[in-house]
Amino acid sequence: EAAVTQSPRNKVAVTGGKVTLSCNQTNNHNNMYWYRQDTGHGLRLIHYSYGAGSTEKGDIPDGYKASRPSQENFSLILELATPSQTSVYFCASGDRLGTYEQYFGPGTRLTVL
Protein backbone atom coordinates (compact mmCIF):
# COMPACT_ATOMS: atom_id res chain seq x y z
CA GLU A 1 0.00 0.00 0.00
CA ALA A 2 1.59 3.21 -1.26
CA ALA A 3 2.27 5.74 1.48
CA VAL A 4 2.19 8.82 -0.79
CA THR A 5 -0.46 8.99 -3.49
CA GLN A 6 -1.21 11.67 -6.04
CA SER A 7 -4.22 12.47 -8.16
CA PRO A 8 -4.74 12.79 -10.98
CA ARG A 9 -1.84 10.87 -12.49
CA ASN A 10 -2.26 12.59 -15.81
CA LYS A 11 -3.94 15.89 -16.58
CA VAL A 12 -4.46 17.95 -19.71
CA ALA A 13 -5.50 21.55 -19.05
CA VAL A 14 -6.14 24.62 -21.16
CA THR A 15 -4.24 27.86 -20.87
CA GLY A 16 -5.90 30.13 -18.31
CA GLY A 17 -7.73 27.31 -16.62
CA LYS A 18 -7.50 26.32 -12.96
CA VAL A 19 -5.70 23.12 -12.04
CA THR A 20 -5.58 21.41 -8.67
CA LEU A 21 -3.14 18.60 -7.98
CA SER A 22 -3.78 16.54 -4.87
CA CYS A 23 -1.47 14.58 -2.61
CA ASN A 24 -2.25 12.25 0.28
CA GLN A 25 0.21 10.60 2.65
CA THR A 26 -0.24 7.91 5.28
CA ASN A 27 3.29 8.19 6.71
CA ASN A 28 2.08 10.55 9.46
CA HIS A 29 4.84 12.94 8.47
CA ASN A 30 4.70 16.56 9.45
CA ASN A 31 6.38 17.91 6.33
CA MET A 32 5.10 17.76 2.75
CA TYR A 33 6.60 19.12 -0.43
CA TRP A 34 5.72 19.85 -4.06
CA TYR A 35 8.38 19.61 -6.77
CA ARG A 36 8.37 19.89 -10.52
CA GLN A 37 10.74 17.90 -12.65
CA ASP A 38 11.96 19.08 -16.02
CA THR A 39 14.79 17.71 -18.13
CA GLY A 40 17.98 19.59 -17.34
CA HIS A 41 16.60 21.11 -14.14
CA GLY A 42 16.18 18.15 -11.87
CA LEU A 43 13.74 18.48 -8.98
CA ARG A 44 12.77 22.04 -8.14
CA LEU A 45 10.88 22.89 -4.96
CA ILE A 46 7.66 24.85 -5.45
CA HIS A 47 5.99 24.91 -2.02
CA TYR A 48 6.27 22.98 1.20
CA SER A 49 4.49 22.67 4.51
CA TYR A 50 5.44 21.98 8.11
CA GLY A 51 1.97 20.83 9.10
CA ALA A 52 -1.74 21.41 8.74
CA GLY A 53 -2.53 25.04 7.99
CA SER A 54 1.03 26.00 7.04
CA THR A 55 2.55 26.61 3.62
CA GLU A 56 5.97 27.97 2.71
CA LYS A 57 7.38 29.18 -0.58
CA GLY A 58 10.07 27.09 -2.16
CA ASP A 59 12.49 28.12 -4.88
CA ILE A 60 9.99 28.58 -7.75
CA PRO A 61 6.60 29.53 -6.21
CA ASP A 62 5.44 32.03 -8.85
CA GLY A 63 2.22 30.94 -10.51
CA TYR A 64 1.46 28.33 -7.84
CA LYS A 65 -0.46 28.24 -4.59
CA ALA A 66 -0.54 25.49 -1.99
CA SER A 67 -3.00 24.33 0.61
CA ARG A 68 -2.51 21.98 3.58
CA PRO A 69 -5.92 21.38 5.13
CA SER A 70 -4.85 18.36 7.16
CA GLN A 71 -1.81 16.31 8.16
CA GLU A 72 -2.51 13.89 5.31
CA ASN A 73 -3.37 16.20 2.41
CA PHE A 74 -1.41 18.80 0.49
CA SER A 75 -2.66 20.41 -2.72
CA LEU A 76 -0.94 22.41 -5.42
CA ILE A 77 -3.10 24.95 -7.22
CA LEU A 78 -2.48 26.61 -10.55
CA GLU A 79 -5.03 29.44 -10.71
CA LEU A 80 -4.20 30.42 -14.29
CA ALA A 81 -2.33 27.60 -15.98
CA THR A 82 0.24 28.44 -18.65
CA PRO A 83 2.08 26.19 -21.14
CA SER A 84 5.32 26.81 -19.22
CA GLN A 85 3.80 24.86 -16.34
CA THR A 86 3.73 21.70 -18.42
CA SER A 87 5.83 19.32 -16.37
CA VAL A 88 5.85 16.30 -14.09
CA TYR A 89 4.90 17.18 -10.52
CA PHE A 90 5.98 15.15 -7.52
CA CYS A 91 4.67 15.32 -4.00
CA ALA A 92 6.79 14.10 -1.09
CA SER A 93 6.45 13.69 2.65
CA GLY A 94 9.19 13.83 5.24
CA ASP A 95 9.61 13.60 8.97
CA ARG A 96 10.67 16.60 11.03
CA LEU A 97 13.01 14.36 13.01
CA GLY A 98 16.02 12.32 11.95
CA THR A 99 17.52 12.92 8.54
CA TYR A 100 14.52 14.69 6.94
CA GLU A 101 14.51 11.95 4.31
CA GLN A 102 11.68 12.42 1.85
CA TYR A 103 9.33 9.85 0.34
CA PHE A 104 7.88 10.59 -3.05
CA GLY A 105 4.54 9.95 -4.66
CA PRO A 106 4.26 8.52 -8.19
CA GLY A 107 3.99 11.90 -9.90
CA THR A 108 1.43 13.76 -11.99
CA ARG A 109 2.09 14.51 -15.62
CA LEU A 110 0.50 17.88 -16.45
CA THR A 111 0.15 19.19 -19.97
CA VAL A 112 -1.13 22.73 -20.48
CA LEU A 113 -2.27 23.43 -24.03
Place this chain on the structure above:
Amino acid sequence: GDSVTQTEGLVTVTEGLPVKLNCTYQTTYLTIAFFWYVQYLNEAPQVLLRSSTDNKRTEHQGFHATLHKSSSSFHLQKSSAQLSDSALYYCALSGDNNRIFFGDGTQLVVKP
Protein backbone atom coordinates in the same frame (compact mmCIF):
# COMPACT_ATOMS: atom_id res chain seq x y z
CA GLY B 1 22.70 28.75 0.77
CA ASP B 2 23.07 25.02 0.28
CA SER B 3 23.81 23.58 -3.14
CA VAL B 4 24.72 20.26 -4.71
CA THR B 5 26.70 19.88 -7.91
CA GLN B 6 26.61 16.87 -10.18
CA THR B 7 29.04 17.58 -12.96
CA GLU B 8 27.86 14.92 -15.43
CA GLY B 9 24.44 15.13 -16.96
CA LEU B 10 24.91 11.80 -18.72
CA VAL B 11 27.18 8.88 -17.97
CA THR B 12 27.35 5.92 -20.32
CA VAL B 13 29.12 2.73 -19.28
CA THR B 14 29.41 -0.78 -20.62
CA GLU B 15 27.84 -3.58 -18.59
CA GLY B 16 30.32 -5.15 -16.18
CA LEU B 17 32.59 -2.12 -15.99
CA PRO B 18 32.92 0.21 -12.99
CA VAL B 19 30.97 3.42 -12.77
CA LYS B 20 31.39 6.58 -10.71
CA LEU B 21 28.94 9.45 -10.42
CA ASN B 22 30.36 12.64 -8.98
CA CYS B 23 28.77 14.79 -6.32
CA THR B 24 30.13 17.83 -4.50
CA TYR B 25 28.32 20.24 -2.26
CA GLN B 26 28.34 23.60 -0.53
CA THR B 27 26.47 24.19 2.69
CA THR B 28 26.08 26.99 5.18
CA TYR B 29 23.66 25.09 7.42
CA LEU B 30 24.26 22.35 9.88
CA THR B 31 23.96 19.51 7.40
CA ILE B 32 22.04 16.55 8.72
CA ALA B 33 22.48 13.88 6.06
CA PHE B 34 23.52 13.12 2.51
CA PHE B 35 21.60 10.99 0.06
CA TRP B 36 21.68 9.37 -3.31
CA TYR B 37 18.20 9.04 -4.79
CA VAL B 38 17.55 6.82 -7.82
CA GLN B 39 14.67 7.28 -10.24
CA TYR B 40 13.83 4.53 -12.71
CA LEU B 41 11.91 5.35 -15.86
CA ASN B 42 8.35 6.49 -15.12
CA GLU B 43 8.78 5.96 -11.40
CA ALA B 44 9.23 8.17 -8.37
CA PRO B 45 12.63 9.02 -6.87
CA GLN B 46 13.59 6.74 -3.99
CA VAL B 47 16.52 6.68 -1.61
CA LEU B 48 19.40 4.46 -2.66
CA LEU B 49 21.95 5.45 0.00
CA ARG B 50 22.09 7.76 2.97
CA SER B 51 24.96 8.88 5.20
CA SER B 52 25.70 11.38 7.91
CA THR B 53 29.09 10.09 9.09
CA ASP B 54 32.34 11.50 7.75
CA ASN B 55 34.72 9.02 6.10
CA LYS B 56 32.36 6.07 6.54
CA ARG B 57 31.52 3.90 3.53
CA THR B 58 27.81 3.25 2.98
CA GLU B 59 26.63 0.41 0.72
CA HIS B 60 23.35 -0.72 -0.80
CA GLN B 61 22.43 -2.82 -3.83
CA GLY B 62 26.07 -3.01 -4.89
CA PHE B 63 26.54 0.75 -4.86
CA HIS B 64 28.70 2.52 -2.34
CA ALA B 65 29.50 6.07 -1.34
CA THR B 66 31.75 7.67 1.24
CA LEU B 67 31.12 11.11 2.67
CA HIS B 68 34.30 13.21 2.65
CA LYS B 69 33.68 16.49 4.40
CA SER B 70 37.28 17.58 3.80
CA SER B 71 36.60 17.69 0.06
CA SER B 72 32.83 18.29 0.28
CA SER B 73 32.13 15.18 -1.77
CA PHE B 74 29.81 12.19 -1.75
CA HIS B 75 30.54 10.29 -4.97
CA LEU B 76 28.56 7.18 -5.92
CA GLN B 77 30.39 4.11 -7.21
CA LYS B 78 29.77 0.58 -8.32
CA SER B 79 32.40 -1.96 -9.31
CA SER B 80 30.35 -3.70 -12.00
CA ALA B 81 27.46 -1.89 -13.67
CA GLN B 82 24.33 -3.84 -14.61
CA LEU B 83 21.77 -3.10 -17.30
CA SER B 84 19.18 -2.67 -14.55
CA ASP B 85 21.21 0.21 -13.06
CA SER B 86 20.19 2.48 -15.92
CA ALA B 87 18.30 5.31 -14.23
CA LEU B 88 18.45 8.95 -13.15
CA TYR B 89 20.53 9.51 -10.01
CA TYR B 90 20.25 12.51 -7.71
CA CYS B 91 22.72 13.52 -5.06
CA ALA B 92 21.12 15.46 -2.21
CA LEU B 93 21.68 16.85 1.25
CA SER B 94 19.36 17.80 4.09
CA GLY B 95 19.91 20.70 6.45
CA ASP B 96 18.30 21.73 9.70
CA ASN B 97 15.70 23.77 7.82
CA ASN B 98 13.58 20.71 6.97
CA ARG B 99 14.58 20.89 3.31
CA ILE B 100 16.48 18.59 0.99
CA PHE B 101 18.64 20.18 -1.68
CA PHE B 102 18.97 18.13 -4.86
CA GLY B 103 21.59 18.23 -7.58
CA ASP B 104 20.43 18.41 -11.18
CA GLY B 105 20.76 14.67 -11.61
CA THR B 106 22.96 12.32 -13.63
CA GLN B 107 21.42 9.99 -16.19
CA LEU B 108 23.22 6.65 -16.11
CA VAL B 109 22.99 4.49 -19.21
CA VAL B 110 24.42 0.99 -19.04
CA LYS B 111 24.86 -0.59 -22.45
CA PRO B 112 25.44 -4.24 -23.29
